[in-house]
Amino acid sequence: MDIDDDGYPDLPVANWDRSPSWVYWGPDFSARSEINQGNILPMWANGMFLGDLDDDGELEISVGDELNCEVGSHTNSYIFGYAGGRQFSVEDAICYPYSCGAQSLQMADFNNDGYLDIVIANYQDYETENPEINSYIFLGPGPFWAKEPAFALPTFGGHLTSVADLNGDRFLDIVFSSNRDTTRGWETELLIFWGHENGTYGVWDTTRLPVCNNWENQVVDLNRDGWLDIIVVNGKDNDGYYTADRI
């Protein structure tokens, strides 16, 4: 997306290490800026998303922070704002315990009220190594840092989400990649949480599909029949063999 409104798309990059995350500036991408402003340390960033969360015409960038050296996975995830020129500033946060081993903070209007909301996908609590922790939906408008989540969604080592209306009922559905669970190990199930007219989500309406050590999913209509399909990026099975990705 074009962050600085110069007519050229720019390229945000989440760095999964101790480096800050960056935006490379179009059109030639030779220059980059650090996103981690306001003394926010790099914290093994995952799953960036862009959207105008506060409806002021400028994009915000959400960054899921998985862990840091001092507090492990008990760390905040942050939302940075574009501060003009090639600068960013910290705008908002999803705080621990709602950010725990976070993989993404995806933006969408889940309750159809015109304000962008956030779904955070949480991988695991590194202190207990338990991957069966909740992911959460926060309803906008922000600020989100002191908000309670609207919905707690139990996930299996939650990873990158896709958000789309998969069944054509006009309500957004959420596809959680599932990395592992406690009983089935790597051979777990991807979770689709179905949307509803009143904007609610819960375990009482999910579809589960077999996956192995699933890192990511994407939705697209591959066979052009008018229905979105799901591409699943898998890792290893319980015997340690790397498995085929699935559609």
Ligand SMILES: [Ca+2]
């Ligand atoms: Ca640009």
Ligand SMILES: [Ca+2]
């Ligand atoms: Ca904005």
Ligand SMILES: [Ca+2]
């Ligand atoms: Ca909303």
Ligand SMILES: [Ca+2]
């Ligand atoms: Ca739907």
